[in-house]
Amino acid sequence: MGAKKWLSRFMSLVILISLLPAPAIQGKEIDSVENKLIAHYDMSRANGKLKDVTNNGFDAEYVGFSDGDFLEEQNNMVLNFTGDKSKYVTLPAGLINDETFTIETTFSTSTSAAHWLYSIGNKTGVWPNVKNYIFLNPKQGNGTVRFGIKNSDQELLFQNSTINSGEYNTFTTTFKEGEISLYLNGEQVGTLPHTYSVLDILKEGVDPNANAIGFIGKSLYEPDAAFTGKVTDFKVYNYTLSPTEVKEKVTLTDKEIVELAKENLEIPNANDIRGNVTLPARSSKGATITWETDSPDVINVNDTVNDDYDDIPAGVVTRQDTNKKVGLTATITSGEVSDKKEISLTVKAKPGKKNFSSYLMTHFTGEHDIGEQIYFASSTDGLNWKDLNDSNPVLTSNIGEKGVRDPYIFRSAEGDKFYNIATDLRIANGKGWGAAQTAGSKSLIVWESTDLVNWSQPRMVEVAPPKAGDAWAPEAFYDEKTGEYVVFWASTVSNEQGVFEPHNIYYAKTRDFHTFTKPKVFIDRPGETHIIDTTIIKDDGMFYRYSGDGHITIEKSDQILNPWTKVGTIESSTGLTGHDVEGPLIFKFNDKEEWNLMVDQYATGKGYLPLLTTDLSSGEFRKLTASDYSLGSNKKRHGSVLPITKEVLVKHKISQSLLLIQ
Known part of the structure; x- marks a missing residue:
């Protein structure tokens, strides 16, 4: 009797299990024990x-x-x-x-x-x-x-x-x-x-x-x-x-490392070289790269030693009176594996000198819908400005944070190429200033042009340290000692405890605004002092820089990367501190020995205020009254000014634009 009951229960269990839905099996049955x-x-x-x-x-x-x-x-x-x-x-x-x-x-x-x-x-x-x-x-x-x-x-x-x-x-x-x-x-x-x-x-x-x-x-x-x-x-x-x-x-194997390096190795704008080029000595995976040229009088493929200063990297270009075709050969090596890559360049003829009579300003306008894009304005005297492009943005960024601030426009050392670099930031998207500093972009937005009318698409280049929370207010200055641009910006960086330190100014060097050296500290104020918005100008062999660190502090040096000494602040002559103004830009008037330091009156929302001096070394500036200048209808927020030759307003398919005859 007990055996029958056991058998009956067993058969009931079998029937019950048979009625349950079978689990779905995707692919072949996988042995859960075997690691594979x-x-x-x-x-x-x-x-x-x-x-x-x-x-x-x-x-x-x-x-x-x-x-x-x-x-x-x-x-x-x-x-x-x-x-x-x-x-x-x-x-x-x-x-x-x-x-x-x-x-x-x-x-x-x-x-x-x-x-x-x-x-x-x-x-x-x-x-x-x-x-x-x-x-x-x-x-x-x-x-x-x-x-x-x-x-x-x-x-x-x-x-x-x-x-x-x-x-x-x-x-x-x-x-x-x-x-x-x-x-x-x-x-x-x-x-x-x-x-x-x-x-x-x-x-x-x-x-x-x-x-x-x-x-x-x-x-x-x-x-x-x-x-x-x-x-x-x-x-x-x-x-x-x-x-x-x-x-x-x-x-990777040595063969794969060499193949990868060969595939990735290129020189930007190879058919339109207008300045020094970057010739990398090593690939990202560790392959060594050596260079040869068929025109050493045009492109020097060897490093040059600078006494008591950074060395001059290979790639210095000497432009000729006419366009010149140059062949480069890169030998790529990893372990016992080696291969070559031939690269053809066209070095453009050296440009003539220009006489500047006007000015172009780039700026943003504020934290509204289209305010964090790049606007242009022009002037014939550096004091009275007219908005261009019907007061609409000329350059817009649809990458990264999809907004840009603090644009810096500048002419290449050779004189016939232009760059516009800007902060990758859009406060109008609701991100907030806290997140913008600790979880912001580490990249700059870059445009380039050969005529100031036709611009490349924007591109992002990451420059800030790995633990940085932002990369603000970039500018660049050409270092004649090494044939490179020193690009500098403000970043706040997380320490070992995960706490973000005050902003310092960092710098990296580049020749093509594609490849940058690793970032280094450029300016570090003591204690908890933040420093942002640095700008530099050169006069009579001396460099002057202006930075926002609670004041607009003025320093000078005989070389960009040599030690700097303090000249003073603008407060002594103008009464203005960092609580009043930020975003300094400076330029020399075309027709006289006088400079215009423009500061952004962010505290009152009034935009730029011109401060003039005839002696940069004095650190003394005088404020202009409202009747001495005009800024047009657009509010002028942190930007830059470039001397130009002359301007003509032209109509094109979309809207009015500025045509600059170089």
Whole structure:
């Protein structure tokens, strides 16, 4: 009787189990005990899916892409993401079924935006209704990596690393219970201790009817941009890689290092060289580069020693009376592997001298809808200004923070090229001054032109230290001793305790405004004194600089990078302090030995006030009365002034613009 009861109960259990729904299985059954690579997408494709080349069956469907989006670079297949929201990849269900796993992806991007490279979780929406996800944005608006994990209550973020912009990077994230470790190009850059359950996040953040757990190239926040960049590799492991394993998997062979360096090596504006060029001695992956030239009288490919000063890097250009074709040969070496790359340049004929009779001002107007863009104004006497382009912005930034302030326009040392550099910042977007200083952009926005009418598209160049919170009010001055531009700006930098220190002035050197040296401190005031808004002018062999540090402080030096001594402040002659004014700009009048120091009356909102002097060394200035100058209808906020030859207003397709005859 007991045996029959046992058998009856056993059969009932078997029947009950047989009626339960079978769990969905994506791909082949994966042995949960064996540590292995369970999915690998090398961007090869078949039947509308990225192939999982592990043959585990985790092929990933792609949406919207055509054959033209799949590119071949250095014998590797690359999927090109163009920022089109209709194009993305779906990550199949079943990829992650434990708290321990690793995601590794290799990509390149030079775009700073709210664009996610990948997401785990697939429920989209708008803030604050998007919850339960993991994501990677390799280059957010301020230029840093942004990685995050969020459950239903709060989000944990990592933002303390910066990729090599425009180059291929590998970002690896390893997960185990209570800890996420983050690696960039094989080196650990951060750790996030946590109390989250990834499986709970997947349970709540994944639509069970979607047969997918996330995306490549798509943010879950619907207003966000789609990813812009290239992805060449995406891997998922079912275990936590060790630091040694992470490093081994991203280490390149000597052959690969040389091939990569050769692919990336270029000289900007090769067909229109108008000044010294950058000839790198080493690639980002450590290959050495040596240079030869067929025209040593035009381009010097050797460094030159400067006694008691920075040396002169290779790449000094001597322009001739006519255009000159120059051939360069770069020899690239890593270990026992070596290769050559030929680069052809056109060095433009040296320009003639110009007589300046007018002035061009660039500025922004304030924190309103279109105020944080670049406006132009012109003057024939340096005191009375007329707004150009119907008082509308002439240059606008749609990258980074999508706004610019503190524009600085200047003429190249050769005289026939122009740059406009500006702070990447838009307060009008509601970010607030606190976040602008501690979570702002580390980049400058750069435009260039050869005629002041036709400008390049804006580009971002990251210059600030890795732990900086901002990069404000950039300016540049040519250092004749080294043949480089010294670019300087204000940054606040986080210390070892995570506290942001007062603003200091940093500098980096460049020849082409593409490649910059590592940042160094230029001015460091003692104690808790902030210093911002530095500007420099040269007269009679002496450099003078003006900075906002509670005052507008004046200093002088015989060389840009030599020690500086204090001259005084403008308070003694004008009564103005840093509580009244900021953003100094200075220029010399074209027709007399007199200088105009213009200061932004930010405290009263009145815009620029001219202060004049006939002797920079005295530090004494006199204020003008309102009847002595006029600034036009646009408010003139922190900007710069450039001497020009003459101006003519012309009509073009969009609006009025300024045509400068050089």
